Amino acid sequence: xxLTTIEDAFERAIKKQKLSASKTKELIDGMLLAVEQxxxxxxxxxxxxASSSPNSVxxxxxxxxxxxxxxxxxxxxxxxLAISLGKYGKLLEKQFNTDLSHAYRNVDWDTHTVNHIIAxxxxxxxxxxxxxxxxxxxxxxxxxxxxxxxxxxxYQILAETRSRNLEPALAWAIKHRxxxxxxxxxxxxxxxxxQFVEILYKGGRNDALAYAKAYLGPFANNYKTExxxxxxxxxxxxxxxxxxxxxxxSQSRWDDLANELVRQFCNLLGHSFSSPLDMVVRAGVQALxxxxxxxxxxxxxxxxxxxxxxLPMPVDLGSEFQFHSIFVCPVLWEPASEENPPMFMPCGHxxxxxxxxxxxxxxxxxxxxxxxxxxxxxxECKQLHF
Numbered sequence: 001x002x003l004t005t006i007e008d009a010f011e012r013a014i015k016k017q018k019l020s021a022s023k024t025k026e027l028i029d030g031m032l033l034a035v036e037q038x039x040x041x042x043x044x045x046x047x048x049x050a051s052s053s054p055n056s057v058x059x060x061x062x063x064x065x066x067x068x069x070x071x072x073x074x075x076x077x078x079x080x081l082a083i084s085l086g087k088y089g090k091l092l093e094k095q096f097n098t099d100l101s102h103a104y105r106n107v108d109w110d111t112h113t114v115n116h117i118i119a120x121x122x123x124x125x126x127x128x129x130x131x132x133x134x135x136x137x138x139x140x141x142x143x144x145x146x147x148x149x150x151x152x153x154x155y156q157i158l159a160e161t162r163s164r165n166l167e168p169a170l171a172w173a174i175k176h177r178x179x180x181x182x183x184x185x186x187x188x189x190x191x192x193x194x195q196f197v198e199i200l201y202k203g204g205r206n207d208a209l210a211y212a213k214a215y216l217g218p219f220a221n222n223y224k225t226e227x228x229x230x231x232x233x234x235x236x237x238x239x240x241x242x243x244x245x246x247x248x249x250s251q252s253r254w255d256d257l258a259n260e261l262v263r264q265f266c267n268l269l270g271h272s273f274s275s276p277l278d279m280v281v282r283a284g285v286q287a288l289x290x291x292x293x294x295x296x297x298x299x300x301x302x303x304x305x306x307x308x309x310x311l312p313m314p315v316d317l318g319s320e321f322q323f324h325s326i327f328v329c330p331v332l333w334e335p336a337s338e339e340n341p342p343m344f345m346p347c348g349h350x351x352x353x354x355x356x357x358x359x360x361x362x363x364x365x366x367x368x369x370x371x372x373x374x375x376x377x378x379x380e381c382k383q384l385h386f
Contacts, residue, residue: 176264
């Protein structure tokens with residue numbers, strides 16, 4: 001069942017809920033209006049003589065409420081809503097298989113490693129209280145204490161940066177200057193640039209110029225264009241947000257700077273920018289429907305996918321989960337390996353070595369490329385290195 005079917009059912013349920021709420025409100029408003037009118041008529045009876053009585057007003061009110069038939073109207077709208085919710089619930093039950101036992105393998109987990117990964121995720125996200133609670137219950141305090149202190153330092157620097165106090169971040173960048181340069185990062189320049197812009201934005205042209213001479217000068221040879229742009233900003237001291245360089249004081253600049261700081265900090269620790277646990281969970285959520293369907297199909301044919309070294313079908317997880325290039329042979333649909341490397345043919349197409357050998361059937365025999373009319377031999381194919 002496609003996701004759009006569930007989305008359609010959800011939208012229908014939402015519309016029914018809004019319609020039911022609207023009808024209920026309209027009905028209640030009508031009843032209140034009838035009651036208020038009856039109360040006004042009763043209060044006005046003494047001044048009108050005996051032409052009307054409270055009993056007659058109440059009888060008329062009863063007649064109006066009976067005519068409205070509030071219970072019938074409420075039951076009708078609620079019934080339609082209940083039907084829509086029931087259908088939506090059934091679609092969810094069909095779509096989501098709660099039995100996930102066929103989608104994973106029984107493996108021996110290293111409990112210490114798993115605990116370290118979970119604790120690292122909490123600390124990476126800045127959830128130190130939850131992380132401390134977890135490591136205490138898992139008896140992993142000693143193994144994660146250093147990791148915790150590292151991320152505490154990162155979040156302290158990050159908090160100051162978001163408060164537009166760049167001194168802690170600058171001190172950290174200067175301390176790790178060699179690593180940042182080796183990594184091709186210009187984080188130190190970005191920090192000095194934002195500090196310069198902050199001084200200038202507050203109207204301190206002379207202070208900004210002095211700061212540029214002291215801290216931006218060393219970057220002039222490699223970042224001439226950026227420095228020239230900053231010098232032009234001196235003409236707009238105190239009104240930089242109204243200048244052609246207004247983007248320098250935008251909040252997005254500070255957000256990008258904070259992300260760059262986190263990226264470089266994690267890189268220094270040898271960690272990835274994104275939490276590995278978060279990536280694994282999100283990848284698993286995307287792959288789960290395909291794996292469950294595959295397991296169901298293979299079980300019907302008495303095949304056990306858990307004994308296979310790789311999945312018998314590709315699982316497309318999108319570009320965000322592609323961290324490095326992996327060549328998959330377009331003929332055999334197998335990923336390249338040291339024993340089965342990609343081979344570059346003279347026509348420009350690439351196949352894996354096993355596919356080339358199967359097509360040629362001989363090291364000297366000509367064979368046709370499966371994607372173009374060109375003929376070649378095994379000897380003419382060169383191993384391709386990524």
